Amino acid sequence: MEYGVHIITLGRKAEIALAAVQHSGRKDKIWLINKRGKEIVDGESIDYGAVEEEVITRFKNAMVFDVEVFEITNQFDYNEVYRAVIDIARNEREAHPGCRFYINFTRGTSIMSGAACSAAYAIGADLYYVQEGKYNEYGRDDIIEIQVDRLSEISVLNSKKKTRFVLERFHGHEPMDHPALLKATGMKASALSPHLNLLKAYGLVINEGSSKAPIWKLTDRGRDVLNRLYRGQSVQLPLTVVDMM
Secondary structure, eight states, rough: OEEEEEEEESSSSSSHHGGGGGGGSSEEEEEEEEOOOOEEETTTEHHHHHHHHHHHHHHHTTOOOOOOEEOOOOOOOOOOHHHHHHHHHHHHHHTTTOOOEEEOOOOSSSSHHHHHHHHHHHHHOOEEEEEGGGSSSSSSSSEEEEEOOOOHHHHHHHHHHHHHHHHHHHTTTTSSSSSHHHHHHHHHHHHHHHHHHHEEEESSSOOOSSSSSEEEEEHHHHHHHHHHHHHTTTSSSOOOOHOOH
């Protein structure tokens, strides 16, 4: 089963963070990036620790129970926020291979938002923000989703033609057990294994079977990358065995 992780830069309004509940992606885990403390903003005292507590409570009321906080020390330190997103992604991928990331960059300082957006390209996350009702014609808050180009994966697949060839065998033929994948690729098991391991490491495929009887399937991220390949982003369509020679 696929696993969705939302990373949210926390700001003054709990409602903006809670927009994740209305997002179309899976919401198995929520991470809040926050600098706890108080400050005066436009003459108003803001307690970010209290905002954090309110967000966690309201997420639980909305049946989203797995919420964690990544506390930063400086909301104006681009590198610290960037590393926070990278560390979250690394830990979640170890625990949930093939998980998909979504980043809500609406709130927090402009530095926090910028760092989170930059990190999205590194971890292959999709971005979204909340457009408040006073800024649109509908008069209600609206979620604007932004699909991030999978530049790192596409670059790898361009340079590793055999790995891309294996990925393309899934198009219209998933899920596949190991014998079916061996037949589709024409490879021996020893030759196929490193390509599957690379695709799995990038979160593009997942084994829904067992180690002895694997059932391979594309993740949502894998389908997204494959669709982008087929739309011709920096590549041609699809490779044949001759192309790999």
